[in-house]
């Protein structure tokens with residue numbers, strides 16, 4: 001038997017042993033869980049039998065309470081144990097099929113022999129609970145596996161650095177407890193395994209990458225130093241994957257103090273949420289809170305406003321509509337505008353805020369002017385939100401006084417006549433009980449009327465008070481709009497050149513309570529500065545994926561809201577597709593002086609696509625030569641030139657059918673806009689089994705989908721067909737990144753159909769990077 005065979009056999013014996021241990025533990029736990037469950041059921045059934053209930057005397061009541069508490073604690077303790085057992089069983093089920101994926105032999109300095117460390121998705125102790133049969137991939141020692149080739153190596157622990165020599169680094173593919181592959185690897189973690197994994201079909205759900213995390217990705221996952229971690233990574237470099245493994249790592253490493261509710265992920269669209277939803281549960285962790293920036297804005301903004309969807313902004317941009325509006329988006333997204341609002345706020349601190357009258361039954365109870373005067377007589381050193389709070393308190397007191405006076409008004413009698421019999425009865429009973437308790441007898445009729453008057457007035461004043469508590473007495477919108485008309489010199493000094501357009505566009509939209517996407521953040525920022533903001537103190541880690549799509553204003557706003565949280569920002573400058581992109585690039589590009597506590601990591605290797613696809617797509621962007629393809633072979637991208645729309649759709653049908661026959665399971669027909677996608681869907685739905693995806697789509701299944709490029713962000717497909725890559729469709733420089741994003745969604749094949757002349761983006765690509773066909 002060769003040495004390799006012998007090794008293989010020895011390793012299989014160990015897998016068999018570990019597998020038998022898992023089975024044993026499972027059986028033990030199942031028995032234990034069954035008896036615990038029985039105990040819990042029994043305890044629930046006999047709960048009251050074991051509690052001494054006596055309510056005669058005060059002492060007895062206290063004793064009874066203590067007895068119930070004790071019994072409830074016993075029950076909840078048992079339930080907790082059952083929960084833990086259940087978690088453990090789930091962990092064992094995850095390990096059963098494939099207990100580990102890696103092994104390192106580490107000779108620690110000052111020790112006499114090396115240790116073999118087996119690494120898997122969770123840890124497992126032997127029967128005596130003494131030695132680790134499997135180490136969790138997140139344990140400190142496991143970082144050796146990801147960070148070093150065989151040779152000198154070290155890792156960090158709570159007690160300091162441990163150094164030594166890495167003697168062996170081995171990878172396994174284990175399925176159904178049988179070793180299917182075994183490789184000893186060098187610098188990177190097994191190209192062979194990665195080749196195999198990346199060669200697989202794309203999935204509609206993202207997969208975990210723990211077995212093949214690369215060294216540079218591990219830097220992101222285990223980063224503990226910086227408050228803000230910025231990752232600029234090329235398309236397909238594993239930014240999202242690394243972010244999710246980072247969540248799992250943090251939850252494990254800080255499990256005593258951190259849970260999934262303390263983390264929040266901002267993702268690019270609702271579809272993406274479902275795309276990544278299985279990764280963390282696969283690793284035995286709960287999903288963190290997930291949202292899109294749009295959903296988040298919606299949760300903060302009053303429903304009185306109609307908030308535009310960012311994708312509609314994108315459509316307006318791509319469709320070349322409302323040029324005035326588009327031209328001012330970069331300014332509204334910038335920190336200059338934020339600064340202008342701040343100057344305006346400092347003016348409002350001394351004068352100019354707009355208030356609303358507080359009216360009741362057609363009469364003004366407290367006028368806007370009175371409120372204005374009250375607000376501005378308060379100490380100006382106190383912040384605006386605090387003065388608002390004091391004003392609200394004052395208003396509530398004033399309203400209470402008026403409320404009492406109102407009880408004697410005639411309208412109350414009129415209201416009383418409209419009451420139902422039940423209302424009178426209720427008041428009557430209430431009064432009877434009260435009088436019985438107080439052993440008093442009064443004239444019931446008079447008292448009843450008093451109570452009824454009080455109740456009626458209370459009911460009518462309730463919405464008024466509620467409005468005051470919600471700061472409805474401040475006219476936030478009018479106050480904001482005044483920014484666009486004020487002649488205050490300190491504002492005028494800071495206005496940009498095209499202020500007239502900014503002013504006109506904003507006033508028109510806001511007059512209809514329409515919040516354009518670019519207006520949402522500035523308006524919310526302004527509102528917060530007047531009435532205070534919601535607290536997110538419990539959020540300790542923020543992850544922002546597709547960070548390049550956030551404007552400086554949006555990011556600053558998030559930074560203020562989540563002041564206490566650490567941030568992981570992941571993006572790619574080449575995929576910046578929004579109209580504000582020109583002002584959004586500084587953090588990722590690192591051009592602006594780096595922020596305090598900020599660390600930048602750059603990922604240049606692309607894992608998603610074949611070498612041929614990366615070599616094609618990287619020529620589309622600046623400094624594309626820095627993008628390194630992972631060595632996986634495939635066909636060169638294909639460009640098919642047709643003349644008519646009829647030919648275009650004929651060609652799409654034959655291409656897609658060919659791809660299906662070759663076994664590709666997820667195929668995307670990517671268009672530029674939703675309009676183009678809808679047209680394609682209508683044309684194709686009788687010839688192909690095809691799904692249309694729009695901004696409300698939250699999940700998709702395998703097969704053929706048609707969608708606009710901006711919705712394909714972050715996800716991937718076996719095959720991508722570009723619906724129309726002609727000069728007619730992709731002609732503006734501002735569409736280059738969108739085109740690049742679309743093409744980089746392909747894992748295995750990329751086909752570009754062009755109706756007429758191909759886009760100049762393609763013309764500049766060397767012809768040896770693709771195959772060209774003319775029809």
Ligand SMILES: Nc1ncnc2c1ncn2[C@@H]1O[C@H](COP(=O)(O)OP(=O)(O)OP(=O)(O)O)[C@@H](O)[C@H]1O
Pocket residue numbers: 194197198207209212213214217233234235236237238239240241242572607608713714715716744
């Ligand atoms: N270390 C790895 N091991 C296995 N697969 C990996 C690894 N890194 C990345 N991948 C795979 O590469 C593909 C791209 O990863 P991911 O979507 O995380 O990249 P991204 O940088 O977020 O991409 P984009 O910016 O283009 O959306 C995924 O299929 C992912 O599973």
